[in-house]
Amino acid sequence: MPRRRFPSDRSRKPLGAAKLDELALAYVARFETSRAKLLRYLSRKIRESEWTDERDAMAACEAVADRMEALRFLDDRQYAAMRAGAMTRRGLGLRRVKAQLFVDGIADADSGEAIAEAGGQAVAAAIGFARRRRFGPFAVRTIDDPQVRERQVAAFARAGHDLALARRILAVPLGDEAALAALDDAAGLD
Incomplete structure (x- = not known):
């Protein structure tokens, strides 16, 4: 039998500018973050709570973010x-x-x-992606199926790589050390 959720009987916790500052300080201490992500976090906390300060809530968020930037906690x-x-x-x-x-x-x-x-670093990242996924010259065995090859190209595309670069890496035959060395030279790898 599924459990029914009842609305919480607890009222929303009060939140003021001082508590907002504490929340921001704890957040930037725990996570490396951007200004926009901090503002999203603070605005969510305001939505989840009852704002008790006389200042505008969003202005308080901006002031806290400005303070965190001035203290160099945000860059x-x-x-x-x-x-x-x-x-x-x-x-x-x-x-x-x-x-x-x-x-x-x-x-x-x-x-x-x-x-x-x-x-x-695009070439080095693409080679690292192929190496981790065991695509192309890093495969365990030679793959002749064109559908598998296209799925590998699609994986490169989903990872954000250029399709021409993906096809160039996948065209390197398994065990061709000279072509691998040329790819490594293009990527600036040792």
């Missing part, structure tokens, strides 16, 4: 570099990096260097 440029670097090391491509930085609310001015760095 969107540094966050973008960290996030883009982590994603390229995981083997994700430039389109995925751009999309994630957009979702995280990073402005174009703050994400420019990180995106340029991810673009410079």
Whole structure:
């Protein structure tokens, strides 16, 4: 028999500017975050609580975010570099990096260097992706089925890689050390 959910009999907890500041400080201490993500978190806390301060709630959120930036707990440029670097090391491509930085609310001015760095690492990220997924020259056995090859190209596309680069990597035959060395040279790998 399914359990029925009854509305909570507890009233919403009061929330003021001081408590909002404490919540923000705890959040930035625990997570590396962007200004937009912090504002989303604080606005959600306001929606879940009863605002008791006489100031406007959203103005209080902005003031808290400004304070966190002044204390250098928030730095969107540094966050973008960290996030883009982590994603390229995981083997994700430039389109995925751009999309994630957009979702995280990073402005174009703050994400420019990180995106340029991810673009410079595109070949290395694609090779790392192929190596982890055992695609192309890193496969256990040769794959001749064109449908499997197209699914692998689709996996590269979902990871944010350029289709031409994906096809170039997948075209390298299994065990061709010279072609692997050429790919590694293009990526700047040792």
